[in-house]
Amino acid sequence: MKHQISHTLKLCLMALATLLPLACVNEDPFDNTPEGNFEALWKIIDEHYCFLDYKQKAIGLHWEEVYGRYKKRISPTMTNAQLQEVLTDMLSELRDGHVNLYTSADVSRYWSWFEDYPRNWTQQLRDHYLGTDYKIAAGIKYRILDDNVGLLVYESFGSAVGEGNLDDVMHYLRSCQGLIIDVRGNTGGTLTYAERLSQRLTNERLLVGYSQYKTGKGHNDFSAPRAEYLEPSEGVRWQKGVVVLQNRECYSACNIFIRNAHACERVTTLGDCSGGGSGMPFSSELPNGWSVRFSASPSLDKDMQHIEFGIEPDIPCQLDSADVSRGRDTLIEEARKLLKELHAH
Amino acid sequence: MSIKRVILALGLLLGAAQLSIVHGQLSTARSSTHSTLFGIGRASHLDTYLTPAEYQGPQLTYLHETLRSLQRNEHVVFQTLTQGDFSYAHNQAETGHELGGSVCYDFGWGRQWTDMPWKGLSLTAMGLAGGRLGFLYNDRNTNNPAQAHAALRLTAALRADYRFKIKKRTLALSYQVHLPLLGTAFMPQYGQSYYDIFDRGHYDHNLVCTHPGNALSLRQMFSIDIPIRRSTLRLGYLSDLRQLKANDIKQHQYSRSFMIGYVRNISLSR
Numbered sequence A: 001m002k003h004q005i006s007h008t009l010k011l012c013l014m015a016l017a018t019l020l021p022l023a024c025v026n027e028d029p030f031d032n033t034p035e036g037n038f039e040a041l042w043k044i045i046d047e048h049y050c051f052l053d054y055k056q057k058a059i060g061l062h063w064e065e066v067y068g069r070y071k072k073r074i075s076p077t078m079t080n081a082q083l084q085e086v087l088t089d090m091l092s093e094l095r096d097g098h099v100n101l102y103t104s105a106d107v108s109r110y111w112s113w114f115e116d117y118p119r120n121w122t123q124q125l126r127d128h129y130l131g132t133d134y135k136i137a138a139g140i141k142y143r144i145l146d147d148n149v150g151l152l153v154y155e156s157f158g159s160a161v162g163e164g165n166l167d168d169v170m171h172y173l174r175s176c177q178g179l180i181i182d183v184r185g186n187t188g189g190t191l192t193y194a195e196r197l198s199q200r201l202t203n204e205r206l207l208v209g210y211s212q213y214k215t216g217k218g219h220n221d222f223s224a225p226r227a228e229y230l231e232p233s234e235g236v237r238w239q240k241g242v243v244v245l246q247n248r249e250c251y252s253a254c255n256i257f258i259r260n261a262h263a264c265e266r267v268t269t270l271g272d273c274s275g276g277g278s279g280m281p282f283s284s285e286l287p288n289g290w291s292v293r294f295s296a297s298p299s300l301d302k303d304m305q306h307i308e309f310g311i312e313p314d315i316p317c318q319l320d321s322a323d324v325s326r327g328r329d330t331l332i333e334e335a336r337k338l339l340k341e342l343h344a345h
Numbered sequence B: 001m002s003i004k005r006v007i008l009a010l011g012l013l014l015g016a017a018q019l020s021i022v023h024g025q026l027s028t029a030r031s032s033t034h035s036t037l038f039g040i041g042r043a044s045h046l047d048t049y050l051t052p053a054e055y056q057g058p059q060l061t062y063l064h065e066t067l068r069s070l071q072r073n074e075h076v077v078f079q080t081l082t083q084g085d086f087s088y089a090h091n092q093a094e095t096g097h098e099l100g101g102s103v104c105y106d107f108g109w110g111r112q113w114t115d116m117p118w119k120g121l122s123l124t125a126m127g128l129a130g131g132r133l134g135f136l137y138n139d140r141n142t143n144n145p146a147q148a149h150a151a152l153r154l155t156a157a158l159r160a161d162y163r164f165k166i167k168k169r170t171l172a173l174s175y176q177v178h179l180p181l182l183g184t185a186f187m188p189q190y191g192q193s194y195y196d197i198f199d200r201g202h203y204d205h206n207l208v209c210t211h212p213g214n215a216l217s218l219r220q221m222f223s224i225d226i227p228i229r230r231s232t233l234r235l236g237y238l239s240d241l242r243q244l245k246a247n248d249i250k251q252h253q254y255s256r257s258f259m260i261g262y263v264r265n266i267s268l269s270r
Helices: A003-022 A035-047 A052-059 A062-069 A082-093 A125-129 A163-172 A191-201 A255-260 A321-325 A330-344 B003-028 B195-201
Strands: A100-102 A135-137 A140-144 A149-154 A178-182 A204-210 A224-229 A241-246 A265-273 A279-283 A293-301 B027-049 B051-070 B075-088 B097-113 B121-138 B146-166 B169-186 B207-210 B219-227 B231-246 B249-267
Touching: A035 A082, A035 A224, A035 A279, A035 A293, A062 A082, A082 A100, A125 A149, A135 A163, A140 A163, A140 A321, A149 A330, A163 A191, A178 A330, A191 A224, A191 A255, A204 A255, A241 A255, A255 A265, A255 A293, A255 B121, A265 A330, A321 A330, A330 B249, B027 B075, B027 B097, B051 B097, B051 B249, B075 B121, B075 B249, B097 B146, B207 B231, B219 B249
Parallel strands: A149 A178, A178 A241, A241 A265
Antiparallel strands: A100 A293, A135 A140, A140 A149, A204 A224, A204 A293, A279 A293, B027 B051, B027 B249, B051 B075, B075 B097, B097 B121, B121 B146, B146 B169, B169 B207, B169 B219, B219 B231, B231 B249
């Protein structure tokens, strides 16, 4: 009996000692060298970034080819600034505003999605239309214009808005013949606030799009698309015409707001194509401690099409320089005309 | 084996075991040993959902253990283990930090053998059921800032106790090793956000079956009990190696702590 126990115990301990080193759950580390950091960043994007397959088809991006091209620019003696420059150039191949490389000296970014296009709004014109006696409800500025059209400006979905705020705004603007929602310059923020505002624009549950996420390291490893519905708010909902003003700076959560608004019956979108940014960003890091942000899970529109490069408006409209010199915002004036016509009908 | 069946089996086992605890405590407990230990050590975390980098730093640990032998059969022992830990770790470049914490509880029965070749030595083989709740928070991530830990498990354990005398004082050495064999644990999908799981309610195989093939983990503790006047001091070394690989996500929490605390022996008679 004693020998049996002793023998069994020995076997158990030997099995444990053998099993554990073999089954260690570890990630192969990269060296903290320019080459190691380059390899680590390329791998993070290769395994986690959610648009590699889509962008191969849409803009001819080949991530393996990118590796070969940028690997040549890496040398063991390069400085941190030089390394960041090369890594930024490599990330810019993705053409994604949600991709950033954070170092103590700089934030690498790709902003061509709005910098290469007309801005289509100015702060001076916005201030002119809002005047000085506009109201502020959390992140929303609003007033009634002279022709009895409501103007609601939401500059950033990073600023919170509550259901009570929205009830008060809708109640105050209830007598207006139409509503202009100006989200030009809104580069996103919290998705909840974007959804909260769009829920005020429908009386019905609407299919607005689909969402996916990666289920593995492969470029095509995605979950089945899940339908996303816009539920009507239980608070005060807008029952008249709405014009949403959009420009190239409308990005991320604002892009989702435009997608949702686009699906609402009484909403017309006016302006330029939105900026896009339909991938929810995740974070990771390099061996040298630099932080990287990248798109991890895509949102699609109701036709299961990508909206990463933006959403076209119902009515294209650009800010006219002659109007600007007269202190007129072309987009707001067009929206006022449209709402008057809608109200007349 | 489906996850639902595993959860159901674990639930039934936990329920049955709890009933037995009450029964054992009220009617058959003969003597019990309670130890409370506090420890300090180092932890290393890896969670590829948050970052591919391993974070390391100090850890504080609390461990409470109860060991009872049952009156109806002195070779049967009942053990409970409650462990809590909190760590603050950083990456190699010291540009990011992670806060980690967990609480786990295990209980179970064992068969003790005292008739051993060496006087004072006893061996115990045990089966335990338990669970763990915890978190790991990375202070600079955006939409993947934290990972929640929730797990149920059935564990096999071995312990060896050796009592010996030095200058009329009885000291006790103890070594125990715990190996989780079967359980279930929460895990998001590879690129799934918590917003998607909890705000949108998109469950997608977020409970995974755990076994040594995907979650080989090991908890070992070595301790020595030193009587000091009417009290007993316990010094120990705790090595807790937890691992999980599921949904293409890798996790490990390794910790090694030096423990110090006290032991109380309680005898019950009727």
